[in-house]
Amino acid sequence: xxxxxxxxxxxxxxxxxxxxxxxxxxxxxxxxxxxxxxxxxxxxxxxxxxxxxxxxxxxxxxxxxxxxxxxxxxxxxxxxxxxxxxxxxxxxxxxxxxxxxxxxxxxxxxxxxxxxxxxxxxxxxxxxxxxxxxxxxxxxxxxxxxxxxxxxxxxxxxxxxxxxxxxxxxxxxxxxxxxxxxxxxxxxxxxxxxxxxxxxxxxxxxxxxxxxxxxxxxxxxxxxxxxxxxxxxxxxxxxxxxxxxxxxxxxxxxxxxxxxxxxxxxxxxxxxxxxxxxxxxxxxxxxxxxxxxxxxxxxxxxxxxxxxxxxxxxxxxxxxxxxxxxxxxxxxxxxxxxxxxxxxxxxxxxxxxxxxxxxxxxxxxxxxxxxx
Amino acid sequence: xxxxxxxxxxxxxxxxxxxxxxxxxxxxxxxxxxxxxxxxxxxxxxxxxxxxxxxxxxxxxxxxxxxxxxxxxxxxxxxxxxxxxxxxxxxxxxxxxxxxxxxxxxxxxxxxxxxxxxxxxxxxx
Numbered sequence: 001x002x003x004x005x006x007x008x009x010x011x012x013x014x015x016x017x018x019x020x021x022x023x024x025x026x027x028x029x030x031x032x033x034x035x036x037x038x039x040x041x042x043x044x045x046x047x048x049x050x051x052x053x054x055x056x057x058x059x060x061x062x063x064x065x066x067x068x069x070x071x072x073x074x075x076x077x078x079x080x081x082x083x084x085x086x087x088x089x090x091x092x093x094x095x096x097x098x099x100x101x102x103x104x105x106x107x108x109x110x111x112x113x114x115x116x117x118x119x120x121x122x123x124x125x126x127x128x129x130x131x132x133x134x135x136x137x138x139x140x141x142x143x144x145x146x147x148x149x150x151x152x153x154x155x156x157x158x159x160x161x162x163x164x165x166x167x168x169x170x171x172x173x174x175x176x177x178x179x180x181x182x183x184x185x186x187x188x189x190x191x192x193x194x195x196x197x198x199x200x201x202x203x204x205x206x207x208x209x210x211x212x213x214x215x216x217x218x219x220x221x222x223x224x225x226x227x228x229x230x231x232x233x234x235x236x237x238x239x240x241x242x243x244x245x246x247x248x249x250x251x252x253x254x255x256x257x258x259x260x261x262x263x264x265x266x267x268x269x270x271x272x273x274x275x276x277x278x279x280x281x282x283x284x285x286x287x288x289x290x291x292x293x294x295x296x297x298x299x300x301x302x303x304x305x306x307x308x309x310x311x312x313x314x315x316x317x318x319x320x321x322x323x324x325x326x327x328x329x330x331x332x333x334x335x336x337x338x339x340x341x342x343x344x345x346x347x348x349x350x351x352x353x354x355x356x357x358x359x360x361x362x363x364x365x366x367x368x369x370x371x372x
Numbered sequence: 373x374x375x376x377x378x379x380x381x382x383x384x385x386x387x388x389x390x391x392x393x394x395x396x397x398x399x400x401x402x403x404x405x406x407x408x409x410x411x412x413x414x415x416x417x418x419x420x421x422x423x424x425x426x427x428x429x430x431x432x433x434x435x436x437x438x439x440x441x442x443x444x445x446x447x448x449x450x451x452x453x454x455x456x457x458x459x460x461x462x463x464x465x466x467x468x469x470x471x472x473x474x475x476x477x478x479x480x481x482x483x484x485x486x487x488x489x490x491x492x493x494x495x496x497x
Binding site for chain 2: 021032033036037038230233234300301302304323324331354
């Protein structure tokens with residue numbers, strides 16, 4: 001096998017037995033969809049869906065100065081995250097450009113798990129290892145130590161409760177605790193990327209198939225279906241969640257991405273990118289950068305990443321993600337547009353779809369918010 | 373999946389019915405429909421358009437991508453399937469039947485159209 005061969009998750013054989021259409025994603029062979037991506041999407045919105053997310057990159061940071069290292073390496077205030085809680089944050093370059101967006105779980109007083117996007121896992125690992133110099137902390141590559149299975153959707157708490165004694169009612173959104181699910185040791189996290197209630201289960205790869213099967217069986221009566229990356233993308237788009245490489249890139253700072261709130265200047269100590277980010281913050285205040293907005297099509301043509309957003313015949317922005325929305329029944333997109341055209345309801349905005357200017361409505365994000 | 377014996381096929385994954393009164397029906401194969409995923413938008417050639425074998429004559433848009441639609445033969449379009457324009461998912465659910473795309477009065481057809489068996493081998497379907 002050549003070194004360019006795609007990496008396979010512990011569930012690879014299972015996906016193939018389920019008839020999944022597979023796709024290359026960041027060097028991994030991943031399920032794109034099992035049947036209709038629209039049906040999978042709607043299952044997550046109304047019932048439950050099961051995802052293999054084993055391509056995500058887990059990095060464990062331990063030691064007396066684990067918190068101090070992460071406060072230095074990331075833009076968030078990680079030291080203030082309570083044990084058992086999780087936080088959405090970013091890792092930036094010295095010039096403020098976003099290297100990746102991350103979820104950091106505090107597993108114990110001196111133990112954190114950093115979850116990076118598959119495409120950036122090596123970059124994040126290298127940056128953390130480099131930034132660890134001088135800190136009494138250890139950065140460990142745990143990508144091979146975990147498979148990651150997500151169960152998402154309104155029925156997911158019921159499904160999981162039938163398989164675990166863990167106190168799920170006490171587990172808040174953006175929290176994680178160790179437990180046992182279907183007899184398998186797991187880090188049970190109430191996180192996800194779909195806009196629905198749901199759980200992400202980090203388990204040993206050797207346990208992944210057993211857990212997947214147990215969740216499949218427990219979920220069958222309430223309509224749980226296996227789901228691929230295609231519907232994961234439309235779910236996160238409806239939920240207005242950014243995707244690295246689309247809404248977030250090294251050429252944007254968190255302030256350019258409208259996510260300046262994740263940068264905590266008030267935290268103790270210096271952190272990588274502080275000076276550049278302070279500049280970006282004042283720049284954004286004086287001269288608003290392009291704003292990330294939602295666009296809803298009046299017609300049926302689908303905007304794609306990179307398509308120009310236009311008004312009065314001029315380019316005023318660019319689409320970063322677009323897809324037909326199964327929930328809204330119309331094409332939707334996220335786009336960075338000039339601040340002058342960013343207000344919801346702004347008239348005269350269109351997307352240049354292969355030469356034809358199609359009308360779009362500017363809306364506030366997210367497109368979809370679940371009823372709690 | 374099986375490719376109907378009575379149809380002919382292009383390497384661009386269109387199928388073509390044998391002409392009746394000089395008019396053939398064109399669609400895309402089940403293999404192509406599966407590869408596209410859920411079709412959400414179909415831009416078909418219009419009645420009166422002249423299409424040319426091997427050239428684009430429309431587009432099919434799915435959740436993740438947009439694909440050009442190629443004409444398998446040369447001729448004049450005499451009907452476009454309004455049902456597919458209204459409900460593009462017909463291309464997925466019935467690619468060889470209700471999901472047909474357009475009818476064309478054939479003036480010329482390429483020599484390299486495939487039989488069902490040849491197409492099955494070509495597409496690995």
